[in-house]
Amino acid sequence: MVNIKDMSEDEDELYEHYAFKVEKGQQPLRIDKYLMNFVENATRNKIQAAAKDGSVFVNDVPVKSNYKVKPHDYITVKFEHPPHENLLVAEDIPIDVVYEDDDLLVVNKSAGMVVHPGHGNYSGTLINGLIFHFENLPNNSSNRPGLVHRIDKDTSGLLVVAKTEIAMAHLSNQFAEKTSEREYVALVWGNVEIEEGTVEGNIGRHPKNRLQNTVYEGEEAYKGKPAVTHYKVLERLGYVTLLSCKLETGRTHQIRVHMKHIGHTLFNDERYGGEKILKGTTFSKYKQFVENCFKVLPRQALHAKTLGFEHPTTGEFLRFSTEIPDDMRQCIEKWRNYAKHVG
Structure with a gap:
């Protein structure tokens, strides 16, 4: 026979791994599909298995994977082991x-x-x-x-x-205090028309896809945190542009979000849609060229090139710089050659 004390101790053994509050505008959607938008590296099979094992809760009640989420639902995923990131x-x-x-x-x-x-x-x-x-x-x-x-x-x-x-x-x-220096090199879709500029826009979680962040402005600005990115054109390469981006703030995905916000998503940034051909012609030869660029650089075209800060003991300002890695350099070179032949 199990007494009440034993039961409560069993419940205490569950560790919360994820928690989400469903937005008020959410349409009814199966919870396994919903969680796929919010949990990184999760497959539908894994989510369904977790629900089958009683690990997925809505408003503290276990649900099956066909449960339809509703606005204001509080979703938690709990397991018997603590989150692995706590075990270094x-x-x-x-x-x-x-x-x-x-x-x-x-x-x-x-x-x-x-x-x-x-x-x-x-x-x-x-x-x-x-x-x-x-x-x-x-x-x-x-x-x-x-x-x-x-x-x-x-x-x-x-x-x-x-x-x-x-x-x-x-x-x-x-x-x-924003006294450190951080400069990135980014390859973005499209011809960035002005030579240099600043993007200011509060950054917060995307309301429909928790794996993305987005810019909140105007009356919704309170949903994000202030973020400032200064950019400068280094080279125009036809349908893409090479930029220097200096961070004034350091929000998650800041350059990726700010560049998408001004219509210049990072080249091959899958999470933000940059793995599609966003600019250029409809020729199949061009499509093949872009696909080859994606193969050479199978990631977003972003490199943290320069870092500067004051040494905590000596007070000296140190500045470090590193070369653009081979995959990104080869991709830039391909665009350079393409721009020459097309231009």
């Missing part, structure tokens, strides 16, 4: 260290490497490598060792990592 395992992963001293290190992250563990990426991340190679890294406010800032999985480039508590506080403050 040291892994012998090679890290490209550009600079190192007693206080910090600067690393050049390759495209495809996730910065910290999260849903669907529990190993092979930069943090797994960092805790293998460096002992006693200080935790940031999210309990992530050494991490001062982050860049997206498929973005390459420079990151600074703190090795002491003092360095963590000092560097984090510089990013918060």
